[in-house]
Amino acid sequence: MSAVLTPTPSSAISLTRYLIEEQRAGRINADLRLLIEVVARACKSISIAVGKGALGGVLGDAGTGNIQGEAQKKLDVLSNEILLEANAWGGHLAGLASEEMDTSHPIPDVYPRGNYLLLFDPLDGSSNIDVNISVGTIFSVLRAPDGVSRAEDKDFLQAGTEQVCAGYTTYGPSTMLVLTIGHGTHAFTLDREVGSFVLTTRDMRIPDDTKEFAVNMSNQRHWQPPMQRYVADLLAGQEGPRGKDFNMRWVASMVADVHRILTRGGIFSYPLDAKCADKGGKLRLMYEANPMAMLVEQAGGAASTGRQRMLEVQPTGLHQRVPVFLGSKHEVETAVRYHHEFDAEQP
C-alpha cells in the first residue's frame, strides 16, 4: 500500500492565528506580533534560497570574512541581507545586531522606529551549507532601554532573562520555526504549498533524563579537566559511574542539534577548549546561546555555561562567546556538578 500525502487541515493553527490569540490573551502586544511575523517572513525567503541549493547559485564562499575572522559563505551574507531588509523598515525596532555585522545596525532615519531590539545568527551551521545538511536561523528579541529609539551596541548588552522572544528556523527536510514568547516553546512547520507556518507541536517538553549527548569529540584533547572527566564517564557506559550506555550525535549545526534535543531530549555542549579559551568559547552568547537557552528552559530543560545559568550571564560585548551546556535538565545539572567539583578541588 502506498503512503498518502494528507493536505494541512483547514482547522490547523497558523503562526498568524497563534500570535493573534496570544495578543488577545495579553501575552504580546501588536508590535511584537508584527515583528515576529516579519522575522518569519524573512525566514521563508531564506528557506527558499537554501532550498534552491546548487541551482540557485547560493553555495560556496562569499570571499569575505566577518568580525570574528570567520570566512563567510554566500548564504551567510544573503541571509543577513534578507533579515536586515525585511526588519529595518518594519517599524518595530530601535536597532538590529547580527553575528555577521561588526556593530549593531541603526534603523535609517527615514524608517519608522519601535521599542524592540532584534539580534540574529542569520545562517547557523555554515559548514553544512555546501553538503546539503540542515542549517538554520536563530533570533532573539529584547526591549530597547527606556527612551532609546536609536540603539547603540551598549543597549543590546542585556542578560538573557530580559529576552521577550526567542526562536530559530531549521531548514532541513522540512522547514520549521520554533518559538517562545515566554509561555512555552512551540514548533511550527512550513506548509510549502500554502506558504504559511502551521502549529505542529504545542508545548515541546524535554525529558529530564537522557542517554544521548552531542559534542564535537575531535576537540577532546583540548578540553579542560571537568569536561574530560564528564565525557569519559559518559563513554564508560553501563560499567562506568553513570551506570548506563550513552549514544552520541553531532550534526555541527546548532539549530539541528538543539532541535533534536527539544524533540527527544539529550545534552548539547560546546565547552571551553584550548583552541577557543582566549575568546571565551566558540558559540555566541547573544545570537546563539541566549535564544537557545530561553527555548530550552521554556521546554523544561536547562542551559548553563558549566558554571552559571546561561540566561543570567551579564554580556560585556555584542559578539561575546561562552561555553554552552543545554538540554535535559538532570544531565545539564550533572555536567555542571563536574565543573563545581573540579573548581572546589582547586587550591
Ligand SMILES: O=P(O)(O)OC[C@H]1O[C@](O)(COP(=O)(O)O)[C@@H](O)[C@@H]1O
Ligand atoms: O565545526 P564545529 O567545531 O563542530 O562547530 C559547530 C558549531 O559551530 C556552529 O556552526 C557555529 O555557528 P555558525 O555557523 O553560525 O558560525 C554551530 O552551529 C555548531 O554547533
Ligand SMILES: [Mg+2]
Ligand atoms: Mg551559529
Ligand SMILES: [Mg+2]
Ligand atoms: Mg552563522
